[in-house]
Amino acid sequence: MDLTQLTAHELSDLLARRETSAVELVKAFSDRIDQVEENVKAFNILTRDKALEQAAKLDDKLARGEKPGPLEGIPMALKDNMCTKGVPTTCSSKILKSFVPPYNATVVERLAQAGSIMLGKLNLDEFAMGSSTENSAFAKTRNPWDLERVPGGSSGGAVASVSADEVVFALGSDTGGSIRQPAAFCGVVGLKPTYGYVSRFGLIAFASSLDQIGTLTKDVTDCALVMNVIAGHDPKDSTSAPVDKPDFTKSLINDIKGMRIGIPREYFGVGIDPEVDKVIRQAIAKLEELGAVVEECSLPHTEYAMPTYYLIAPAECSSNLARYDGVRYGYRAPESGDVVGMFKKSRAEGFGPEVKRRIMLGTYALSSGYYDAYYLKALKVRTLIKQDFDQAFEKFDLLLSPTAPTPAFKFGEKSANPLAMYLSDICTVPANLAGIPAISVPCGFADGLPVGLHLMGKAFDEGTLLRVAYTFEQNTDYHKVKPSLGVK
Ligand code: GLN
Numbered sequence: 244m245d246l247t248q249l250t251a252h253e254l255s256d257l258l259a260r261r262e263t264s265a266v267e268l269v270k271a272f273s274d275r276i277d278q279v280e281e282n283v284k285a286f287n288i289l290t291r292d293k294a295l296e297q298a299a300k301l302d303d304k305l306a307r308g309e310k311p312g313p314l315e316g317i318p319m320a321l322k323d324n325m326c327t328k329g330v331p332t333t334c335s336s337k338i339l340k341s342f343v344p345p346y347n348a349t350v351v352e353r354l355a356q357a358g359s360i361m362l363g364k365l366n367l368d369e370f371a372m373g374s375s376t377e378n379s380a381f382a383k384t385r386n387p388w389d390l391e392r393v394p395g396g397s398s399g400g401a402v403a404s405v406s407a408d409e410v411v412f413a414l415g416s417d418t419g420g421s422i423r424q425p426a427a428f429c430g431v432v433g434l435k436p437t438y439g440y441v442s443r444f445g446l447i448a449f450a451s452s453l454d455q456i457g458t459l460t461k462d463v464t465d466c467a468l469v470m471n472v473i474a475g476h477d478p479k480d481s482t483s484a485p486v487d488k489p490d491f492t493k494s495l496i497n498d499i500k501g502m503r504i505g506i507p508r509e510y511f512g513v514g515i516d517p518e519v520d521k522v523i524r525q526a527i528a529k530l531e532e533l534g535a536v537v538e539e540c541s542l543p544h545t546e547y548a549m550p551t552y553y554l555i556a557p558a559e560c561s562s563n564l565a566r567y568d569g570v571r572y573g574y575r576a577p578e579s580g581d582v583v584g585m586f587k588k589s590r591a592e593g594f595g596p597e598v599k600r601r602i603m604l605g606t607y608a609l610s611s612g613y614y615d616a617y618y619l620k621a622l623k624v625r626t627l628i629k630q631d632f633d634q635a636f637e638k639f640d641l642l643l644s645p646t647a648p649t650p651a652f653k654f655g656e657k658s659a660n661p662l663a664m665y666l667s668d669i670c671t672v673p674a675n676l677a678g679i680p681a682i683s684v685p686c687g688f689a690d691g692l693p694v695g696l697h698l699m700g701k702a703f704d705e706g707t708l709l710r711v712a713y714t715f716e717q718n719t720d721y722h723k724v725k726p727s728l729g730v731k
Contacts, residue, residue, distance in 0.1 A: 246271040247408040248725065251317045251465045254411060258311045265298035265305070265316035265360065272318045272362060276409045279728055282390055284382045285404035287323045288331055289363040294318065297360050313468045315358030320410045322401045323364035324371055325456070326445035327351055330361075334447050335379035336369045338593030339573045348445020349480065350414055350456055350473045357472045362410055366400030369595045370564065371421055371449045373397050374667045377658050378597045386429055387726035388692055392651040395425030395667075398459065402429045405459045407728060412469055413459045418449050419552055420647075420671025422457045423683040427646035427695025430685045432712070432722065434458045434466050435671075437702045438678035439484035441470075442477030450559035451482070453552075453675040462722050463684065463713040467491035470705065486703060494706035499714045500534030502707075503639045509545035510644035510670050518689035523645045526686040526696045526715070530643075533714055540639065542631040547624045548673045549665060554608045554621035555676075560598075561605030567593065600661065629677040636701045641711060644670045646683040646695030670697055680705045684712045685721040693721075 246254065246268060257263040273291050280286060301316050321327065324334045326344035328351075333339045347355070354361070368378035376384045376399025384399040386392040387407040394403040398415030402425035405413050415422040417435035426433025435457045446456055458469040468491075475488040506527065511520065531537050569575035569589030576588035594602070608617040635642060647667055657664040674681040679702050686696035696715065700708040716722055 247275040250461045251314060251411050251468055254317055255311060255313055255315070258305065258316050261305065265301040266295065268316060268318055269294045269298045269360060269362070272410060276362070279407050279409065282385060282728060283387055283403050283407045283409065284384050285365055285400040285407065285409060286320070286363045287333055287335060287366050287381060287400070290330055290361055294360045294362050301358060312358055314354070314472055316360060317411050318360050318362050319354065319412045320361060320363045320365050320401070320404055321351065321413065322367050322398050322415045324367060324416060324447045325351060325414065326447070327361070327364065330364065332364065332447065334370045335367045335381050336594065336598070337380045337574055338567050338589070342573045344445070346445065349442035349477045351445065353472050365398070365404055365413060368397035368399070369598050370447070370560070371397040371416055371418055372560070372597050372601055374420070374424060374664050375652070375657065376400065377654065378595060380595055383654060386651045387728050388429065389651065392653050392692070393428070395428035395647070395651060397421040398425050401459050402426055402431055402433070405431045405461060406726060408725070411461070412465055414456055414473070415459050416446055416454055416456050417675065418453045418556060419675050420668035422459060423671050423681060423695065423697060424647045424668055426459060426683040427693065427697070428651040430693030430721070430724070430726070432460045432463055432466050432682065432684050434470070434682045434705070434708070435674065435680060436470065436474060436705060437484070437680045439482050440474050440488075440680070440703065440705070442480040442483050444477055444479040448563040450556040451563065452559060453556060455675070463709060463716050464492070464495055466682070467495055467709055484703070489706065491705060491709060494709040495713045496710050497714050497717045498534070499530065499711050502535045502641070502711060504530060504535050504537045504711070505540035505635050505639035505642045506537060507542040507545065507635070507642055507644060508539055509542055514648045514666060514669070515645065516649040516689060519645050519649060519694050522687035522689055522694040523696065527643065529719065530711070530715065533718060535711070540635055540642070542635060542673070544624065544627045544631050545673060548628055548676060549669060551621045551624045551628065551676060552672045553604070553665060554617050555625065557601040557605030558608045558618050559605070561602045561609065564598070564602055597661070625676050628673055632677045632679060640707050642699045644697045644699070646670060646697035650689045650692035650694060674699050678702060680708055682708045682712050684715060686715070686719070687721055
Protein backbone atom coordinates (compact mmCIF):
# COMPACT_ATOMS: atom_id res chain seq x y z
CA MET A 244 0.00 0.00 0.00
CA ASP A 245 1.30 3.44 -0.91
CA LEU A 246 0.64 5.57 2.15
CA THR A 247 1.14 8.81 0.26
CA GLN A 248 -1.95 8.21 -1.86
CA LEU A 249 -4.30 7.98 1.11
CA THR A 250 -6.54 10.67 2.57
CA ALA A 251 -6.35 12.07 6.11
CA HIS A 252 -9.32 10.01 7.26
CA GLU A 253 -7.80 6.81 5.85
CA LEU A 254 -4.40 7.52 7.41
CA SER A 255 -5.98 8.45 10.72
CA ASP A 256 -7.69 5.03 10.83
CA LEU A 257 -4.33 3.35 10.21
CA LEU A 258 -2.73 5.41 12.98
CA ALA A 259 -5.55 4.59 15.39
CA ARG A 260 -5.14 0.88 14.66
CA ARG A 261 -1.36 1.26 15.04
CA GLU A 262 -0.87 -0.09 11.52
CA THR A 263 1.40 2.82 10.76
CA SER A 264 3.17 5.43 12.86
CA ALA A 265 3.56 9.18 12.60
CA VAL A 266 7.30 8.75 11.94
CA GLU A 267 6.58 6.25 9.18
CA LEU A 268 4.20 8.74 7.60
CA VAL A 269 6.69 11.60 7.70
CA LYS A 270 9.30 9.32 6.14
CA ALA A 271 6.94 8.09 3.43
CA PHE A 272 5.99 11.64 2.41
CA SER A 273 9.58 12.76 2.68
CA ASP A 274 10.61 9.99 0.25
CA ARG A 275 7.80 10.96 -2.08
CA ILE A 276 9.04 14.57 -2.00
CA ASP A 277 12.54 13.35 -2.89
CA GLN A 278 11.08 11.36 -5.74
CA VAL A 279 8.95 14.06 -7.38
CA GLU A 280 9.93 17.49 -6.11
CA GLU A 281 12.59 17.98 -8.74
CA ASN A 282 9.81 17.95 -11.32
CA VAL A 283 7.00 19.58 -9.35
CA LYS A 284 8.85 22.33 -7.44
CA ALA A 285 5.99 22.93 -5.01
CA PHE A 286 8.03 23.83 -1.90
CA ASN A 287 9.83 27.04 -0.97
CA ILE A 288 11.17 25.43 2.17
CA LEU A 289 11.07 21.99 3.80
CA THR A 290 10.85 21.49 7.56
CA ARG A 291 11.47 17.75 7.72
CA ASP A 292 13.61 17.70 10.86
CA LYS A 293 11.00 19.49 12.93
CA ALA A 294 8.37 17.21 11.40
CA LEU A 295 10.26 14.08 12.43
CA GLU A 296 10.70 15.38 15.98
CA GLN A 297 7.02 16.15 16.27
CA ALA A 298 6.10 12.74 14.82
CA ALA A 299 8.33 10.90 17.29
CA LYS A 300 6.63 12.68 20.21
CA LEU A 301 3.24 11.75 18.86
CA ASP A 302 4.25 8.12 18.47
CA ASP A 303 5.24 8.04 22.15
CA LYS A 304 1.77 9.27 22.98
CA LEU A 305 0.11 6.68 20.77
CA ALA A 306 2.30 3.96 22.28
CA ARG A 307 0.79 4.87 25.66
CA GLY A 308 -2.60 3.95 24.27
CA GLU A 309 -3.94 7.44 23.47
CA LYS A 310 -6.17 7.68 20.40
CA PRO A 311 -5.16 10.16 17.69
CA GLY A 312 -7.44 13.08 16.80
CA PRO A 313 -8.69 13.25 13.17
CA LEU A 314 -5.72 15.28 11.88
CA GLU A 315 -3.15 14.16 14.42
CA GLY A 316 0.05 12.92 12.76
CA ILE A 317 -1.18 13.91 9.30
CA PRO A 318 1.55 15.49 7.11
CA MET A 319 0.55 18.77 5.47
CA ALA A 320 2.05 22.03 4.23
CA LEU A 321 1.11 25.69 4.02
CA LYS A 322 1.08 28.30 1.30
CA ASP A 323 4.05 30.51 2.06
CA ASN A 324 1.97 33.56 2.91
CA MET A 325 0.91 32.27 6.35
CA CYS A 326 3.15 33.26 9.22
CA THR A 327 5.05 30.42 10.88
CA LYS A 328 7.04 31.24 13.99
CA GLY A 329 10.75 30.64 13.40
CA VAL A 330 10.19 29.39 9.83
CA PRO A 331 10.73 31.81 6.90
CA THR A 332 7.55 33.21 5.36
CA THR A 333 8.38 34.77 2.03
CA CYS A 334 5.20 35.27 -0.03
CA SER A 335 7.53 34.08 -2.84
CA SER A 336 8.84 37.65 -2.96
CA LYS A 337 12.37 38.93 -2.91
CA ILE A 338 11.27 41.61 -0.48
CA LEU A 339 10.39 39.01 2.20
CA LYS A 340 13.04 36.46 1.28
CA SER A 341 14.64 36.50 4.71
CA PHE A 342 11.59 37.34 6.82
CA VAL A 343 11.14 35.00 9.79
CA PRO A 344 7.89 35.74 11.66
CA PRO A 345 7.98 35.97 15.45
CA TYR A 346 4.47 34.47 15.71
CA ASN A 347 2.15 31.89 14.16
CA ALA A 348 -0.96 32.59 12.12
CA THR A 349 -4.10 31.44 13.93
CA VAL A 350 -4.60 28.61 11.41
CA VAL A 351 -1.05 27.44 12.07
CA GLU A 352 -1.73 27.40 15.81
CA ARG A 353 -4.96 25.50 15.33
CA LEU A 354 -3.38 22.88 13.08
CA ALA A 355 -0.52 22.50 15.55
CA GLN A 356 -2.99 22.00 18.39
CA ALA A 357 -4.76 19.38 16.29
CA GLY A 358 -1.39 17.60 15.91
CA SER A 359 -0.97 17.94 12.13
CA ILE A 360 2.63 17.81 11.02
CA MET A 361 3.96 20.57 8.79
CA LEU A 362 6.41 19.45 6.11
CA GLY A 363 7.10 22.91 4.70
CA LYS A 364 5.97 26.09 3.00
CA LEU A 365 4.64 26.19 -0.54
CA ASN A 366 5.30 28.35 -3.57
CA LEU A 367 2.82 30.98 -4.79
CA ASP A 368 2.53 33.91 -7.14
CA GLU A 369 4.33 36.77 -5.42
CA PHE A 370 2.02 38.07 -2.67
CA ALA A 371 -0.72 35.80 -4.11
CA MET A 372 -1.12 38.00 -7.20
CA GLY A 373 -1.55 35.79 -10.22
CA SER A 374 -3.25 32.76 -11.68
CA SER A 375 -0.35 30.53 -12.72
CA THR A 376 2.37 30.74 -10.02
CA GLU A 377 4.64 32.12 -12.76
CA ASN A 378 4.87 35.35 -10.73
CA SER A 379 6.85 33.66 -7.95
CA ALA A 380 10.26 35.26 -7.50
CA PHE A 381 11.75 31.82 -6.79
CA ALA A 382 10.54 28.96 -8.98
CA LYS A 383 8.00 27.78 -11.48
CA THR A 384 5.82 25.12 -9.90
CA ARG A 385 4.65 22.59 -12.49
CA ASN A 386 1.33 20.89 -12.99
CA PRO A 387 1.67 17.21 -11.98
CA TRP A 388 -0.71 16.24 -14.81
CA ASP A 389 1.49 17.82 -17.47
CA LEU A 390 4.84 19.26 -16.50
CA GLU A 391 4.72 21.71 -19.39
CA ARG A 392 1.66 23.37 -17.94
CA VAL A 393 1.04 25.73 -15.03
CA PRO A 394 -0.60 24.41 -11.85
CA GLY A 395 -2.79 27.53 -11.71
CA GLY A 396 -2.42 30.12 -9.03
CA SER A 397 -1.82 31.75 -6.86
CA SER A 398 -1.79 28.69 -4.54
CA GLY A 399 0.06 26.68 -7.21
CA GLY A 400 2.60 25.08 -4.86
CA ALA A 401 -0.11 24.14 -2.37
CA VAL A 402 -2.28 22.51 -4.98
CA ALA A 403 0.58 20.73 -6.78
CA SER A 404 1.88 19.32 -3.49
CA VAL A 405 -1.50 17.71 -2.75
CA SER A 406 -2.01 16.54 -6.33
CA ALA A 407 1.47 14.97 -6.45
CA ASP A 408 0.95 13.22 -3.06
CA GLU A 409 3.79 15.15 -1.42
CA VAL A 410 1.42 15.98 1.46
CA VAL A 411 -2.05 14.86 2.55
CA PHE A 412 -3.54 18.33 2.56
CA ALA A 413 -2.52 21.96 2.33
CA LEU A 414 -3.91 25.36 3.20
CA GLY A 415 -4.16 28.03 0.54
CA SER A 416 -5.58 31.53 0.37
CA ASP A 417 -8.20 32.79 -2.06
CA THR A 418 -8.70 36.47 -2.93
CA GLY A 419 -10.21 35.98 -6.38
CA GLY A 420 -9.92 32.25 -7.00
CA SER A 421 -6.46 31.28 -5.81
CA ILE A 422 -7.62 28.10 -4.08
CA ARG A 423 -10.31 27.01 -6.52
CA GLN A 424 -8.74 27.71 -9.92
CA PRO A 425 -5.51 25.76 -9.19
CA ALA A 426 -7.57 23.02 -7.47
CA ALA A 427 -9.47 22.65 -10.75
CA PHE A 428 -6.25 22.67 -12.80
CA CYS A 429 -4.64 19.93 -10.68
CA GLY A 430 -7.66 17.76 -9.85
CA VAL A 431 -8.02 18.31 -6.10
CA VAL A 432 -10.79 19.60 -3.83
CA GLY A 433 -10.46 23.30 -2.94
CA LEU A 434 -12.77 25.22 -0.61
CA LYS A 435 -12.87 28.98 -0.18
CA PRO A 436 -14.94 29.43 2.97
CA THR A 437 -17.30 32.32 3.70
CA TYR A 438 -15.40 35.57 4.34
CA GLY A 439 -14.79 35.74 8.09
CA TYR A 440 -15.23 32.03 8.81
CA VAL A 441 -11.48 31.29 8.99
CA SER A 442 -9.20 33.72 10.78
CA ARG A 443 -6.87 35.83 8.65
CA PHE A 444 -4.61 36.62 11.60
CA GLY A 445 -1.09 35.93 10.37
CA LEU A 446 -2.08 35.67 6.72
CA ILE A 447 0.06 38.23 4.91
CA ALA A 448 -2.48 40.65 3.47
CA PHE A 449 -3.09 41.13 -0.24
CA ALA A 450 -6.65 42.55 -0.38
CA SER A 451 -8.13 42.40 3.09
CA SER A 452 -11.83 42.58 2.20
CA LEU A 453 -11.43 39.60 -0.17
CA ASP A 454 -8.66 37.38 1.28
CA GLN A 455 -9.75 34.12 2.84
CA ILE A 456 -7.81 31.04 3.94
CA GLY A 457 -9.18 27.68 2.84
CA THR A 458 -8.47 24.01 2.26
CA LEU A 459 -6.86 21.85 -0.43
CA THR A 460 -7.57 18.17 0.05
CA LYS A 461 -7.82 14.87 -1.80
CA ASP A 462 -11.49 14.43 -1.03
CA VAL A 463 -14.51 16.19 0.44
CA THR A 464 -14.35 14.31 3.76
CA ASP A 465 -10.86 15.70 4.39
CA CYS A 466 -12.14 19.16 3.50
CA ALA A 467 -14.73 18.90 6.29
CA LEU A 468 -12.13 17.56 8.74
CA VAL A 469 -9.71 20.42 8.07
CA MET A 470 -12.51 22.98 8.32
CA ASN A 471 -13.44 21.53 11.72
CA VAL A 472 -9.98 22.54 12.89
CA ILE A 473 -9.35 25.89 11.20
CA ALA A 474 -12.81 27.56 11.14
CA GLY A 475 -14.34 29.53 13.98
CA HIS A 476 -14.15 32.92 15.64
CA ASP A 477 -10.78 34.47 16.45
CA PRO A 478 -10.59 37.62 18.57
CA LYS A 479 -7.25 38.44 16.94
CA ASP A 480 -8.96 39.09 13.57
CA SER A 481 -11.48 41.93 13.70
CA THR A 482 -13.20 40.63 10.55
CA SER A 483 -13.60 37.14 12.00
CA ALA A 484 -17.31 36.30 12.21
CA PRO A 485 -18.66 35.72 15.73
CA VAL A 486 -20.52 32.56 14.76
CA ASP A 487 -20.53 29.07 16.22
CA LYS A 488 -19.00 26.56 13.88
CA PRO A 489 -20.83 23.32 13.21
CA ASP A 490 -19.29 19.88 12.92
CA PHE A 491 -18.72 20.01 9.16
CA THR A 492 -18.58 16.21 8.88
CA LYS A 493 -22.32 16.15 9.70
CA SER A 494 -22.86 17.48 6.16
CA LEU A 495 -21.21 14.48 4.54
CA ILE A 496 -24.53 13.03 3.45
CA ASN A 497 -24.87 11.07 0.24
CA ASP A 498 -28.28 12.43 -0.70
CA ILE A 499 -29.26 15.54 -2.67
CA LYS A 500 -32.82 14.70 -3.57
CA GLY A 501 -34.81 17.87 -4.07
CA MET A 502 -31.78 20.16 -3.78
CA ARG A 503 -32.32 23.25 -5.95
CA ILE A 504 -29.31 24.12 -8.09
CA GLY A 505 -29.15 27.27 -10.21
CA ILE A 506 -26.98 27.49 -13.33
CA PRO A 507 -26.06 31.15 -13.93
CA ARG A 508 -25.97 31.52 -17.70
CA GLU A 509 -23.39 34.33 -17.56
CA TYR A 510 -20.76 31.81 -16.42
CA PHE A 511 -21.08 29.84 -19.63
CA GLY A 512 -20.35 32.76 -21.95
CA VAL A 513 -17.56 33.53 -24.37
CA GLY A 514 -14.16 32.08 -23.59
CA ILE A 515 -15.38 28.77 -22.20
CA ASP A 516 -13.51 25.86 -23.71
CA PRO A 517 -15.99 23.51 -25.48
CA GLU A 518 -14.46 20.46 -23.78
CA VAL A 519 -14.83 22.08 -20.35
CA ASP A 520 -18.41 23.00 -21.21
CA LYS A 521 -19.13 19.37 -22.15
CA VAL A 522 -17.65 18.00 -18.91
CA ILE A 523 -19.65 20.46 -16.81
CA ARG A 524 -22.89 19.59 -18.67
CA GLN A 525 -22.22 15.91 -17.90
CA ALA A 526 -21.70 16.77 -14.22
CA ILE A 527 -24.99 18.67 -14.21
CA ALA A 528 -26.74 15.63 -15.73
CA LYS A 529 -25.19 13.46 -13.01
CA LEU A 530 -26.51 15.73 -10.26
CA GLU A 531 -29.98 15.64 -11.85
CA GLU A 532 -29.81 11.88 -11.99
CA LEU A 533 -29.00 11.95 -8.26
CA GLY A 534 -32.17 13.91 -7.58
CA ALA A 535 -31.19 17.59 -7.74
CA VAL A 536 -33.58 20.03 -9.38
CA VAL A 537 -31.53 22.07 -11.83
CA GLU A 538 -32.63 25.29 -13.50
CA GLU A 539 -30.93 28.05 -15.46
CA CYS A 540 -30.77 31.48 -13.81
CA SER A 541 -29.14 34.88 -14.24
CA LEU A 542 -26.66 36.92 -12.21
CA PRO A 543 -26.98 40.05 -14.35
CA HIS A 544 -24.03 42.03 -12.97
CA THR A 545 -21.49 39.27 -13.62
CA GLU A 546 -19.89 41.16 -16.50
CA TYR A 547 -18.76 43.86 -14.05
CA ALA A 548 -17.08 41.43 -11.64
CA MET A 549 -13.62 41.52 -13.21
CA PRO A 550 -13.35 45.34 -13.54
CA THR A 551 -14.72 45.67 -9.99
CA TYR A 552 -12.20 43.17 -8.64
CA TYR A 553 -9.33 44.82 -10.51
CA LEU A 554 -10.12 48.13 -8.83
CA ILE A 555 -10.81 46.89 -5.30
CA ALA A 556 -8.03 44.27 -5.06
CA PRO A 557 -5.23 46.56 -6.33
CA ALA A 558 -6.53 49.47 -4.20
CA GLU A 559 -6.32 47.37 -1.05
CA CYS A 560 -3.01 45.87 -2.17
CA SER A 561 -1.46 49.30 -2.69
CA SER A 562 -2.37 50.18 0.86
CA ASN A 563 -1.37 46.82 2.41
CA LEU A 564 1.98 46.68 0.64
CA ALA A 565 2.96 50.21 1.71
CA ARG A 566 4.47 48.63 4.82
CA TYR A 567 7.35 47.12 2.84
CA ASP A 568 9.66 50.06 3.02
CA GLY A 569 13.04 48.50 3.72
CA VAL A 570 12.80 49.63 7.35
CA ARG A 571 10.42 47.32 9.15
CA TYR A 572 10.31 44.21 6.99
CA GLY A 573 12.55 42.28 4.70
CA TYR A 574 14.81 43.49 1.98
CA ARG A 575 16.68 46.81 2.11
CA ALA A 576 18.59 47.96 -0.97
CA PRO A 577 22.23 48.65 -0.13
CA GLU A 578 23.84 52.03 -0.77
CA SER A 579 20.64 53.82 -1.66
CA GLY A 580 21.42 57.36 -0.46
CA ASP A 581 18.90 59.20 1.70
CA VAL A 582 15.85 57.66 3.34
CA VAL A 583 13.48 58.34 0.44
CA GLY A 584 16.03 56.88 -1.95
CA MET A 585 16.22 53.82 0.28
CA PHE A 586 12.40 53.36 0.22
CA LYS A 587 12.33 53.70 -3.54
CA LYS A 588 15.24 51.44 -4.30
CA SER A 589 14.19 48.74 -1.81
CA ARG A 590 10.72 48.60 -3.33
CA ALA A 591 11.99 48.82 -6.90
CA GLU A 592 14.36 45.91 -6.35
CA GLY A 593 12.21 43.94 -3.92
CA PHE A 594 8.90 43.69 -5.82
CA GLY A 595 8.34 41.86 -9.10
CA PRO A 596 6.53 43.32 -12.16
CA GLU A 597 2.98 42.07 -11.39
CA VAL A 598 3.08 43.36 -7.81
CA LYS A 599 4.29 46.74 -9.08
CA ARG A 600 1.52 46.81 -11.69
CA ARG A 601 -1.10 46.21 -8.97
CA ILE A 602 0.40 48.85 -6.66
CA MET A 603 0.31 51.40 -9.48
CA LEU A 604 -3.26 50.52 -10.50
CA GLY A 605 -4.41 50.69 -6.90
CA THR A 606 -2.63 53.92 -6.08
CA TYR A 607 -4.22 55.49 -9.16
CA ALA A 608 -7.71 54.26 -8.26
CA LEU A 609 -7.37 55.69 -4.75
CA SER A 610 -5.83 59.01 -5.72
CA SER A 611 -7.66 62.26 -5.26
CA GLY A 612 -9.84 63.04 -8.26
CA TYR A 613 -10.17 59.37 -9.22
CA TYR A 614 -11.30 57.89 -5.90
CA ASP A 615 -15.02 58.57 -6.55
CA ALA A 616 -14.89 57.62 -10.21
CA TYR A 617 -13.07 54.33 -9.68
CA TYR A 618 -12.79 53.02 -6.13
CA LEU A 619 -16.15 54.25 -4.79
CA LYS A 620 -17.92 53.21 -7.98
CA ALA A 621 -16.39 49.75 -7.68
CA LEU A 622 -17.68 49.44 -4.12
CA LYS A 623 -21.19 50.28 -5.33
CA VAL A 624 -21.01 47.70 -8.11
CA ARG A 625 -19.76 45.18 -5.58
CA THR A 626 -23.02 45.68 -3.69
CA LEU A 627 -25.00 45.04 -6.89
CA ILE A 628 -23.05 41.82 -7.47
CA LYS A 629 -23.79 40.72 -3.93
CA GLN A 630 -27.48 41.51 -4.42
CA ASP A 631 -27.55 39.28 -7.53
CA PHE A 632 -26.48 36.39 -5.29
CA ASP A 633 -28.97 37.31 -2.53
CA GLN A 634 -31.77 37.18 -5.08
CA ALA A 635 -30.60 33.91 -6.62
CA PHE A 636 -30.37 32.28 -3.19
CA GLU A 637 -34.03 33.09 -2.53
CA LYS A 638 -34.77 30.48 -5.15
CA PHE A 639 -31.76 28.15 -5.11
CA ASP A 640 -29.79 26.26 -2.46
CA LEU A 641 -26.62 26.70 -4.45
CA LEU A 642 -25.25 27.82 -7.80
CA LEU A 643 -23.08 25.82 -10.19
CA SER A 644 -20.52 26.76 -12.85
CA PRO A 645 -17.16 25.65 -14.21
CA THR A 646 -14.34 26.65 -11.81
CA ALA A 647 -12.27 27.98 -14.70
CA PRO A 648 -13.18 28.49 -18.35
CA THR A 649 -10.25 26.38 -19.60
CA PRO A 650 -8.05 23.57 -18.31
CA ALA A 651 -4.44 24.30 -17.25
CA PHE A 652 -2.55 26.32 -19.85
CA LYS A 653 1.10 26.14 -20.90
CA PHE A 654 3.92 28.14 -19.31
CA GLY A 655 4.25 31.50 -21.02
CA GLU A 656 0.90 31.20 -22.78
CA LYS A 657 -0.67 34.08 -20.84
CA SER A 658 2.19 35.64 -18.93
CA ALA A 659 2.81 38.37 -21.52
CA ASN A 660 -0.86 39.36 -21.50
CA PRO A 661 -2.12 40.32 -18.04
CA LEU A 662 -5.73 40.72 -19.20
CA ALA A 663 -5.85 37.18 -20.62
CA MET A 664 -4.37 35.92 -17.33
CA TYR A 665 -6.93 37.86 -15.28
CA LEU A 666 -9.79 36.25 -17.23
CA SER A 667 -8.94 32.76 -15.99
CA ASP A 668 -10.60 33.81 -12.69
CA ILE A 669 -13.83 34.98 -14.27
CA CYS A 670 -15.94 32.28 -12.58
CA THR A 671 -14.29 32.50 -9.16
CA VAL A 672 -13.95 36.27 -8.51
CA PRO A 673 -17.68 37.00 -7.89
CA ALA A 674 -17.79 34.72 -4.81
CA ASN A 675 -14.98 36.76 -3.22
CA LEU A 676 -16.73 40.03 -4.00
CA ALA A 677 -19.92 38.67 -2.39
CA GLY A 678 -18.07 37.02 0.51
CA ILE A 679 -19.83 33.68 -0.07
CA PRO A 680 -18.33 30.18 0.15
CA ALA A 681 -17.42 28.19 -2.96
CA ILE A 682 -15.82 24.84 -3.63
CA SER A 683 -14.13 23.22 -6.62
CA VAL A 684 -14.33 19.45 -6.99
CA PRO A 685 -12.83 17.24 -9.71
CA CYS A 686 -15.53 16.42 -12.28
CA GLY A 687 -13.78 15.00 -15.32
CA PHE A 688 -11.11 15.63 -17.91
CA ALA A 689 -10.71 17.81 -20.98
CA ASP A 690 -7.95 16.55 -23.28
CA GLY A 691 -6.53 14.56 -20.37
CA LEU A 692 -6.41 17.56 -18.02
CA PRO A 693 -8.57 17.86 -14.89
CA VAL A 694 -11.71 20.02 -14.89
CA GLY A 695 -13.28 21.46 -11.73
CA LEU A 696 -16.95 21.77 -10.86
CA HIS A 697 -17.61 25.02 -9.00
CA LEU A 698 -20.38 25.24 -6.42
CA MET A 699 -21.26 28.52 -4.73
CA GLY A 700 -23.41 28.70 -1.59
CA LYS A 701 -25.05 31.06 0.87
CA ALA A 702 -22.85 32.74 3.47
CA PHE A 703 -22.01 30.30 6.28
CA ASP A 704 -23.78 27.49 4.45
CA GLU A 705 -20.65 25.46 3.69
CA GLY A 706 -22.76 22.49 4.81
CA THR A 707 -24.84 22.51 1.61
CA LEU A 708 -21.72 22.80 -0.56
CA LEU A 709 -20.09 19.89 1.25
CA ARG A 710 -23.22 17.78 0.97
CA VAL A 711 -23.55 18.25 -2.80
CA ALA A 712 -19.81 17.90 -3.37
CA TYR A 713 -19.74 14.74 -1.24
CA THR A 714 -22.70 13.20 -3.05
CA PHE A 715 -21.09 13.95 -6.41
CA GLU A 716 -17.81 12.45 -5.24
CA GLN A 717 -19.41 9.31 -3.80
CA ASN A 718 -21.08 8.66 -7.12
CA THR A 719 -18.09 9.35 -9.40
CA ASP A 720 -14.43 8.33 -9.49
CA TYR A 721 -12.66 11.44 -10.79
CA HIS A 722 -11.01 12.22 -7.45
CA LYS A 723 -9.34 8.81 -7.47
CA VAL A 724 -7.46 9.28 -10.76
CA LYS A 725 -3.82 10.20 -10.12
CA PRO A 726 -1.38 12.12 -12.30
CA SER A 727 1.50 9.99 -13.52
CA LEU A 728 4.20 12.66 -13.19
CA GLY A 729 6.42 10.53 -15.34
CA VAL A 730 7.34 8.36 -12.33
CA LYS A 731 5.78 5.07 -11.36
N1 GLN B 1 -5.70 35.46 -9.79
C1 GLN B 1 -6.30 36.50 -9.01
C2 GLN B 1 -5.35 37.65 -8.91
O1 GLN B 1 -4.36 37.62 -9.54
C3 GLN B 1 -6.67 35.97 -7.66
C4 GLN B 1 -5.51 35.79 -6.78
C5 GLN B 1 -5.88 35.24 -5.45
O2 GLN B 1 -6.99 34.72 -5.25
N2 GLN B 1 -4.98 35.40 -4.49
O3 GLN B 1 -5.58 38.58 -8.21
